[in-house]
Amino acid sequence: MEAGDLAVPEKADIAIAGGGLSGALIAYRLRLTRPEVTVALVEQGPSLGGNHTWSFHASDVSAATYKWLSNLVRHKWPRQAVIFPKFHRVLETSYCSITSSRLHDIVAPLVDEGLALNADIAEVAPDRIRLRDGAVIKANAVIDARGARTSDRLVLGFQKFVGQELEFVAPHGLDAPVIMDASVPQEDGYRFLYVLPFTERIALVEDTRYADGAALDREALRRGISDYCAVRGWKISKVIREEDGVLPIALAGDIDAFLDEGVEGVAPAGMRAALFHPLTGYSLPDAAGLAERIADQDDLSGPALARFAVRHAASVWRNRSFYRLLSRMLFSAAAPDQRYKVLQRFYGLPRSLIERFYAGQTHFGDQARILAGKPPVPVSRALGCLGEEKYLNRALAARATTQAQGG
Template sequence: MESASASQRADVVLVGGGLANSLIALRLKSLRPRLRVVMLEQGQTIGGEHTWCHFATDVDAAIAGWLRPLIVHRWSGYEVRFPDHRRDLTTPYLAITSQRLHQVVTAAMDGDAWLGATVTDVNAHQVTLADGRRIAATAVIDGRGPRKSRSLALGFQKFVGQGVLLTKPHGLTRPIIMDATVSQEDGYRFVYVLPLDETRLLIEDTRYSDGPALDRASLRRAIGTYAKSQGWTIAKVEREEDGVLPIALGGNIDAYWKEARSQVAEVGLRAALFQPTTGYSLPDAARMADAIAGLPRITSATVRDCVETQSKTTWRRRRFLRLLNRMLFRACAPEERYKVLERFYRLAPDLIQRFYAARLTRWDKARILIGKPPVPISAAIKCIGENSVFGGQDA
């Protein structure tokens, strides 16, 4: 941990060194270099052990430009595999690793990224560490991941991923975003594969499940079984990551924000800023970082107002995606959920791009729903109202 006196002052304190706060730090350092920005991360590395991906069409050119130093891999397209449908798509796909994020952020922070820093108290003006040190700040921003709330109804995307070295080249030239030809267990199950070089892969076993419990040992075994089924022999597991991401089914976003700590800005997943169906958070985090860095005055109150407004606006704009999630989680038997995605991936490539970017048009929404539904109609009708996930009561 960086040394510090018993009490210090910063312009901005970022609590947590995850993706959202890392992007905020980079934008502040770039656009507001006179501000002293301190990041407090409990772990020993910024970003932990994660890989963040997005499609090139998820962000505009300006954001793509400043994200470029973080990009480790870029592929010209991807493929999906289902029992009755396989398809190659040409939308470029990009990946950021936590190792690269750590390198770029620590270099930009110039000693003000404090690692091994356990935070015990946060308010709008000060952060207290476990060793008793205090940091006063004009703006305190909390990016420590999602918080539990009775105001949001969630499903969960759970995964374990292993970075593996193979004994021979794997032959893949582009990612497999979803391989749902595997046995369906614990909800909608698919395997996700990123080719890192000729003999290295990131293989993730993913489940869209009703509960958040993650059986790491079981998913590790499943990764090994999948590799064998593809004819790959794993020489070494070089790294491992896991996660449990929220999949939004419904909720009351106003009530959610009323639960938040007064005047402390919450960002990232903690601000309910993520693509409701995929759980992807990078595009929202990048847009939020730009917005915060562009504020005329950066205080806890102004950042809180900015994030809360964007969170509520985004939540309401994505109502249709939550409807699709309710159909996936509540209208389908768990072992039949893959059929919803199998049908979806028969649609036009530009519609699929807009879906991932959460920019569906009215015609896109109609096109998704037109035709023979992959779920029972009676069950689908019960899912239409957002408060159906709360037993018909308002959230």
């Protein structure tokens, strides 16, 4: 439904600003489990999800969660591989991908007349979403799922990528995703290639960099993809589509202050609530978990939903301090061209530990195992990463100095 021809209910029970992954999954889960709840889903683009591919390990979510997500999964593989200078490893962990086109095709019909596309949002408030053309969508509760926003309350690194879905002249020979190939030249931080084989001749190939800055040099990453395919002997016959992104990697932050910057009385969701894995950048498990919890709430009034969402986001953040420590070590203790050694060492650990890590379920024994032995970074620099509050204060002071100097 176009913004200029709104057919959403006169007043929805819940209005969601943003039809990306988190907003769409919340709407989807509500339609599946709470059909009596009227939902308005407002997206600025022409379709839900934009132009993206979201992936997750099957072990990232429970069997019950996977059951309702499964209809959205476009591709699933029984195993995955990683490649580093010292080894090539295959892990018998299932890997799944959801495409934005699949997300739209499944969710849009369920939301039906509650869907507004090409809707340029001017304002969100506890009881409405106002569009720039003057249209107003009223609701008992409003969820803000419009993606990441800038904030001085978080210290971030960045995972930048360009991905191309490519058709090759001949079969590529892969039967499982390569989620990290770090055997490539290390440029702009930790660099790896990521390959999802969709058919025997079609694959999504992404050049990814864990970098200090957010600037995305698309041409450089396109060249990286082309060079990688040439080295692998894959002759490209067609570029089917291209996607790109700059994802946050959390190093430190004041989560309460960050959440206070949101609109009071509006429930934050997804990247708006800093709901992503601090080191891997994966966001789908968090988006699915929040969707489930929202749909399970007895009280879906605006104030109650906003309080719940803020508490949930703050709790998730606090429980992930260990991952932020590792992010700080990756970005601040390792030289940019040596960052791959941190991941190389990690991927030599037991598969069960790796699965728990991606799922955000790392326990104290895992933490000890990850940190045991000779660190892959200089000890003196690693010590400077301890203590998130001190690290945050130093980073904020350095940022303020740079701004004062006009940098």
